[in-house]
Amino acid sequence: MKLYEEVLYFIAGHRRGWVFSSHDLMKRFTRQEADSTLSDLVRKGKIRRVYRGIYDYPKYSEFLNQELSPDIDQIARAFARKFNWRIEISGDSALNMFGLSTQIESRYIYLSDGPNKSYDILGTILEFKNSVLKDIGFKYKESSLLVQSIKTLGKERIKPVVIRKIRKHIDPCMYSKILKDTQASTVWIYETIKQICSES
Numbered sequence: 572m573k574l575y576e577e578v579l580y581f582i583a584g585h586r587r588g589w590v591f592s593s594h595d596l597m598k599r600f601t602r603q604e605a606d607s608t609l610s611d612l613v614r615k616g617k618i619r620r621v622y623r624g625i626y627d628y629p630k631y632s633e634f635l636n637q638e639l640s641p642d643i644d645q646i647a648r649a650f651a652r653k654f655n656w657r658i659e660i661s662g663d664s665a666l667n668m669f670g671l672s673t674q675i676e677s678r679y680i681y682l683s684d685g686p687n688k689s690y691d692i693l694g695t696i697l698e699f700k701n702s703v704l705k706d707i708g709f710k711y712k713e714s715s716l717l718v719q720s721i722k723t724l725g726k727e728r729i730k731p732v733v734i735r736k737i738r739k740h741i742d743p744c745m746y747s748k749i750l751k752d753t754q755a756s757t758v759w760i761y762e763t764i765k766q767i768c769s770e771s
Contacts, residue, residue, distance in 0.1 A: 574600075578608040579617055587630040590621065590645035592653040622692055625649055644668065644712055646692055647681050650699070656685035659704045662723025665716045669737045671724070713745050714752040721763050729763050738767050746770075 581599055582589065593605040600608070609626060612618045618626045621641045629638040644660070651658045661680040666672035677695050682702035689698045709715045717737070724733065741749070746768035753764050 574604055575608055575611060578605070579612060582612075582618065582628050585628065587628055588639075588642055588645065590625065590627040590641055590649040592624050592626070592649055594653045595649070621646060622690060624653070640693070643679050643692065643695060643697060644716070647679070647697060647699075648712065650688075650690070650697075651683070651685075654685055656683045656699070657704055657707050658683045658685075658699065659702075659707050660715055660719050661700075662719045665720035666723055668716060669720055669740050671720065671733065671736060710752050711745065711748055713741060714749050717741075717749065717764055717767065718753060718756055718760060721760050722757075726759050734763070734766050741767065743770070 578596065578600065581596065582591070585591070593602060593609060596605040596609075609618065613620050613626065617628075619629050619638070619641070621627050625646060627641045627645070629641065631638050647658060647660070650656070659682045660668075661682055663672050664679045664681070667676060667679065678698065679695065680698045680700060682704055683699040684704060685699060685701065687699065687701050689696060691697075709718070720737065721729065749764065750768050753761060756764070
């Protein structure tokens with residue numbers, strides 16, 4: 572298999588929507604092989620450069636007949652892997668992703684054990700703030716999003732309409748994984764997650 576095909580096969584194996592840097596290819600390819608091949612893939616429209624050194628394997632909407640915007644959470648995690656940061660989405664930004672926040676949609680904030688950094692991603696501001704991370708360690712990004720959003724809302728604001736709104740953004744195939752991943756959370760938060768991750 573040619574290098575070009577091998578790199579594309581590796582990227583495609585992570586499915587559409589994956590965001591990555593050359594750092595994610597280092598276990599399989601040299602830096603020079605990765606960088607040169609990624610440039611070729613961008614030029615041929617197979618992948619998309621969303622920021623300097625950050626790429627995505629874009630999802631495509633048949634309905635809209637166009638590529639979809641890159642996933643900002645995936646971008647944040649690609650930066651984290653590239654720079655070896657641990658990150659945790661801020662509560663307000665988690666609510667924003669579930670359509671429950673009045674925060675401006677063009678700004679997302681992540682807490683990080685790295686330096687304060689801000690990036691303009693195709694008109695969306697992605698900001699990393701150095702902070703003490705309290706809820707790091709979840710295996711799945713959905714778990715972190717749920718815990719942060721529920722905690723920020725507060726117990727008294729958890730209503731059926733909120734449960735329904737959040738549930739729309741969670742893939743049902745993730746329910747059992749999230750429940751296992753978050754079982755050590757505060758009792759009322761975990762009870763809320765159980766309501767969200769129900770089939771009803």
